[in-house]
Amino acid sequence: MAFTYFFRDLQTLEMVRDHVIPALRSRRFIKIWDAGCAMGPEPYTLAIILRENMGPTFRNVKIYATDIDESGHFGEIVNNGIYPKDQVKRIPKRIFEKYFKENGNPGHFIVAEKLRRCVEYQHHDLLSLVPIMKDLGLIMCKNVLLHFNEKERVEVIKMFHDALAKGGFFVTEQTQKMPSQVSRLFEPVVSHAQLFRKRS
Ligand SMILES: C[S@@+](CC[C@H](N)C(=O)[O-])C[C@H]1O[C@@H](n2cnc3c(N)ncnc32)[C@H](O)[C@@H]1O
Numbered sequence: 001m002a003f004t005y006f007f008r009d010l011q012t013l014e015m016v017r018d019h020v021i022p023a024l025r026s027r028r029f030i031k032i033w034d035a036g037c038a039m040g041p042e043p044y045t046l047a048i049i050l051r052e053n054m055g056p057t058f059r060n061v062k063i064y065a066t067d068i069d070e071s072g073h074f075g076e077i078v079n080n081g082i083y084p085k086d087q088v089k090r091i092p093k094r095i096f097e098k099y100f101k102e103n104g105n106p107g108h109f110i111v112a113e114k115l116r117r118c119v120e121y122q123h124h125d126l127l128s129l130v131p132i133m134k135d136l137g138l139i140m141c142k143n144v145l146l147h148f149n150e151k152e153r154v155e156v157i158k159m160f161h162d163a164l165a166k167g168g169f170f171v172t173e174q175t176q177k178m179p180s181q182v183s184r185l186f187e188p189v190v191s192h193a194q195l196f197r198k199r200s
Pocket of ligand 1: 002003004005008035036037038039042066067068069070124125126127141142143144147
């Protein structure tokens with residue numbers, strides 16, 4: 001259930017780069033919630049894309065990465081940012097060389113400190129329907145909502161809407177359609193990805 005990998009679904013992340021960064025980069029604080037982050041490849045991939053494209057304003061970004069984590073180990077893995085070779089081998093060479101280095105334990109690589117500073121893990125159950133905070137600029141929730149029934153999906157998306165700042169964004173995976181019960185709360189940003197902007 002916690003299947004994930006670095007640079008998964010790059011097309012959706014490129015939509016974030018092209019549409020979300022320009023809209024949020026002038027904000028003093030850019031708060032992002034990665035809901036259902038698994039062991040961290042997703043929030044760290046997002047952090048890399050933001051750092052590569054935002055220049056100095058990247059220092060204003062915080063990614064709050066959360067998961068229900070039935071194993072009890074995700075917090076340690078995400079916060080330490082150490083991954084074995086087989087999990088980092090898909091990362092493009094230039095990016096890998098820039099943001100990862102061997103950590104002393106052969107075959108294991110640590111994420112650069114500037115990215116680890118930006119990503120903060122918390123345990124969180126989406127079905128509690130209590131947001132981790134409000135005024136978020138972006139909520140990313142990919143490959144998680146499919147595990148919920150329709151009523152749960154609708155309630156979780158309402159909670160996301162409530163947690164977003166005015167003009168904030170919500171992105172989910174390509175195959176996850178916005179339920180009709182909540183579609184009035186968001187406007188689609190593009191036709192070819194599940195990227196939405198909060199209607200005020
Ligand atoms: C398939 S992984 C997706 C990881 C990442 N978002 C990605 O797309 O690569 C699904 C994640 O959702 C988490 N999850 C499942 N139910 C959840 C819940 N109620 N609250 C928070 N996270 C949950 C699982 O623990 C798992 O890590």
